[in-house]
Amino acid sequence: MKTAQDLVMQAKAATQEVTLVDAEEAIRQADVLMDVREADEFAAGHLPGAILVPRGLLEFKLSSTPALSGRDLKVVLYCKTSGRAALAAQTMQSMGYLNVSSIAGGFDAWNAAGKAVVKPEQPAFE
Template sequence: MKNAMDLVSAAKARVAEIPVSEADAAIREADVLIDVREESEFANGHLPGAIHASRGMLEFKLSSTPALASRDLKVVLYCKTSGRAALAAAAMQEMGYLNVKSIAGGFDGWVAAGKPVAKPELPSFG
């Protein structure tokens, strides 16, 4: 029986992973940057310009959002460390998406490299 890490390893063998050092250029060239972490993780900080679609809802969001329907979209995905993003990229490939990349090291690698993080503005009730 396969465990989660077996599935991640198999996905990483099939998808394009880019190092954090190449992420800025890939994001600039991409049509969409997708954070596949959970909503609470996204709310605590995310890559600037990212949209949120948790790993568990990704296929449904892609299928129901016309702006994300083109199989020619250039997509960059990330999660906390890269496992969920690799699984998400593999799922997108199975759906027919042709240009999907994930960021090796994920959000943690991005932060460790000192790159900018966006945090949602909280309303002021004062």
């Protein structure tokens, strides 16, 4: 029986992962920067310009959002550490998307490198 880690390793072997050094250029060249974490993770901080499409809803959002339906879109994905993004990239490839990559190390590596992060202000109820 395969473990979650086995599936992630298999997905990483079958998809393109960009290094943290190359991530900013990949994002500049992308049509879409997609955060596949959960809504609470996204709200706590995300990469500038990212849209939220949780991995659990990925196939449904891609199928129902005309702006994301073009199979030739250049998409960069990320999650917390890169496992979910690799699985999402593999799923997108199986759906026919041609230009999908993920960021090695994910949000945690990006944040640890001191790169820009958007942290929406929460309303204060005082």
